[in-house]
Amino acid sequence: MNSNKKNIFYEKIIEKVSRKEYKIGIIGMGYVGLPLALAFCKKDIVTLGFDINENIINSLKNCVSYINHIKSNEIKKYVSNNKLIPSENLESINKVDVIIICVPTPLNKNKEPDLNFIKNSLDSIKNFLHKGQILILESTTYPGTTEEILKPFIEKEGLKVGKDFFIVYSPEREDPGNKKYQTHNIPKIIGGCTKNCASIAKSIYSQITEEIIVLSSTRAAEMTKLVENIHRAVNIGLVNELKIIAEELGVDLYEVIRAAATKPFGFMPFFPGPGLGGHCIPIDPYYLTWKAKEFGIHTKFIELAEEINSSMPKYVVGKISNSLNDICKSIKKSSILILGIAYKKNIDDARESPSLEIIDLLLKMGANIKYNDPYFPKFPKFRKYNYVIDSIELTSENLELFDCAVLLTDHDCFDYELIRVNSKLIIDTRGKYNNSSNIIRA
Numbered sequence: 001m002n003s004n005k006k007n008i009f010y011e012k013i014i015e016k017v018s019r020k021e022y023k024i025g026i027i028g029m030g031y032v033g034l035p036l037a038l039a040f041c042k043k044d045i046v047t048l049g050f051d052i053n054e055n056i057i058n059s060l061k062n063c064v065s066y067i068n069h070i071k072s073n074e075i076k077k078y079v080s081n082n083k084l085i086p087s088e089n090l091e092s093i094n095k096v097d098v099i100i101i102c103v104p105t106p107l108n109k110n111k112e113p114d115l116n117f118i119k120n121s122l123d124s125i126k127n128f129l130h131k132g133q134i135l136i137l138e139s140t141t142y143p144g145t146t147e148e149i150l151k152p153f154i155e156k157e158g159l160k161v162g163k164d165f166f167i168v169y170s171p172e173r174e175d176p177g178n179k180k181y182q183t184h185n186i187p188k189i190i191g192g193c194t195k196n197c198a199s200i201a202k203s204i205y206s207q208i209t210e211e212i213i214v215l216s217s218t219r220a221a222e223m224t225k226l227v228e229n230i231h232r233a234v235n236i237g238l239v240n241e242l243k244i245i246a247e248e249l250g251v252d253l254y255e256v257i258r259a260a261a262t263k264p265f266g267f268m269p270f271f272p273g274p275g276l277g278g279h280c281i282p283i284d285p286y287y288l289t290w291k292a293k294e295f296g297i298h299t300k301f302i303e304l305a306e307e308i309n310s311s312m313p314k315y316v317v318g319k320i321s322n323s324l325n326d327i328c329k330s331i332k333k334s335s336i337l338i339l340g341i342a343y344k345k346n347i348d349d350a351r352e353s354p355s356l357e358i359i360d361l362l363l364k365m366g367a368n369i370k371y372n373d374p375y376f377p378k379f380p381k382f383r384k385y386n387y388v389i390d391s392i393e394l395t396s397e398n399l400e401l402f403d404c405a406v407l408l409t410d411h412d413c414f415d416y417e418l419i420r421v422n423s424k425l426i427i428d429t430r431g432k433y434n435n436s437s438n439i440i441r442a
C-alpha cells in the first residue's frame with residue numbers, strides 16, 4: 001500500500017511538480033500543442049515547444065501567431081521571458097521532466113489509423129529519454145495505443161513503466177475558437193499505465209485545469225475521446241437524414257430541433273449542415289471502426305452516420321443544381337459565390353471542410369466560383385484540392401453579380417442582411433434564413 005512512497009522517481013517528480021520546478025516539452029505545436037504550451041507558461045512552467053515544421057518554429061521564435069484565436073502578443077510575452085522555448089532540436093527532450101505528444105493522427109488512404117506521426121516522434125526522442133520522466137500522449141487514437149505501442153517502445157529502451165518512467169494517455173478536448181470553454185475549464189481526462197502514472201499526470205494538469213477525471217486505464221481514456229466524437233458524428237448523421245425528411249414534409253427542421261431542445265432533460269440539440277469537417281469528427285470514428293474489426297465487430301452506427309454525412313456535399317450540389325434549373329440556368333457557366341470555407345463558424349481551419357468538396361464538384365461541373373471567408377483572405381492550398389480561387393469583397397454590387405450564393409459556413413461576422421437583400425438566389429446549408437422564393441435550404 002505504501003509502494004508509492006518508496007518509489008524515488010515517483011516521489012521526485014511529484015515534488016518537482018508541486019514546487020513548480022519542472023519543465024515540459026510539447027511535441028507538435030499545432031492547434032492543440034500551442035494553446036497547451038501557453039496554458040503552462042501562464043502558470044510559470046518553462047515549456048519547450050518542439051515541431052518538425054521549420055515555419056512553425058520560426059513563427060514562434062519571431063513571436064508571430066499562426067492560429068487565428070491566439071494573439072502574437074501572448075506568444076511574445078512568454079517567449080521574451082523564456083517561459084516558452086521554441087525548438088526544432090529534440091535533443092533537448094533530455095532536459096524536460098514531462099513530455100506531451102500532440103502530433104496529428106490522420107487516416108491513411110484506406111481510412112485506417114495512421115500512427116506514423118506518433119511513431120516518428122517516439123523514434124526521434126528515444127535517445128534522449130531518461131529515468132524519472134513522464135510521457136503523455138494527447139493525440140486522438142484507438143483504445144490500446146498507449147499499452148500496445150508506447151509502453152513496449154519505452155520498455156525496449158530499458159525503462160520500467162510505473163517504476164522509473166511514467167506513461168499516460170490524456171485526450172485533448174480543445175474546441176478551437178470556443179470562448180467559453182478553454183484549457184482551464186474543460187475537464188481533463190486521464191488514464192495512466194499505472195496508478196503512479198495517473199497520479200503524476202493529475203498533479204501536472206491540475207495546475208492548468210480546474211477539474212481532473214482519472215479513469216481506470218489508458219484504454220478507457222482513449223475510448224472516451226472517441227465516444228465523444230462518435231456521439232457527435234452519429235447525431236449529426238441523424239439530423240442530416242431528418243433534414244431531408246423534414247423538407248419533404250414541408251417542416252422547418254431548425255424550428256423542430258429548437259423546440260425539442262426546450263425539453264429540460266434527455267435531449268441534446270445537433271444541427272444539420274453541408275457535411276462533416278475538421279480534424280476530428282470525420283476521422284476519429286474510423287479509429288474505433290478499425291479497432292473493432294480486430295474483434296470481428298462491425299460498427300454499423302458509425303458507418304451509417306458516415307454514409308449519410310459524406311453524402312451531404314452532393315446533396316447540397318443537387319440543391320444548387322435544382323434551384324438554378326428553376327430559374328432556367330445550369331451549374332455550367334453560372335457564377336456561384338461560396339460563403340465560408342472553414343469547416344465550422346468563427347475559425348480559420350478548413351481541414352476536411354465540406355466546402356472544399358462542394359467547390360470541387362461545382363468546378364468540375366463548369367461553374368465559375370468565387371468565395372468569401374473573412375478567416376481566409378487567400379484560398380488555401382490542400383494536398384487534395386489545389387485551386388486558385390479569388391476572394392471577393394461582400395458589397396451589394398458584388399453580391400448582385402452572382403447567379404447564386406451558397407452559405408456553407410455561418411460565421412458570425414457575415415452581414416446576413418446584406419447578403420439576403422442583394423443576392424439573386426441563396427442556398428442556405430446552415431439554417432440562417434427562412435425559406436422564401438429565392439432562399440433555399442439545403
Ligand SMILES: NC(=O)c1ccc[n+]([C@@H]2O[C@H](COP(=O)([O-])OP(=O)(O)OC[C@H]3O[C@@H](n4cnc5c(N)ncnc54)[C@H](O)[C@@H]3O)[C@@H](O)[C@H]2O)c1
Binds near residue numbers: 051138174176
Ligand atoms: N485541432 C483540434 O481541435 C483537436 C481537438 C482535439 C484533439 N485533437 C487531436 O490532437 C492531435 C493534434 O492535432 P492538431 O490539430 O494540433 O494538429 P496540427 O496539425 O495542428 O499540429 C500538429 C503539429 O505536430 C507537428 N509534428 C508532426 N510530427 C512531428 C514530430 N515527429 N515532431 C515534432 N512535431 C511534429 C506538425 O508539424 C504540426 O505542427 C490529433 O490527434 C488531433 O486529432 C485535435
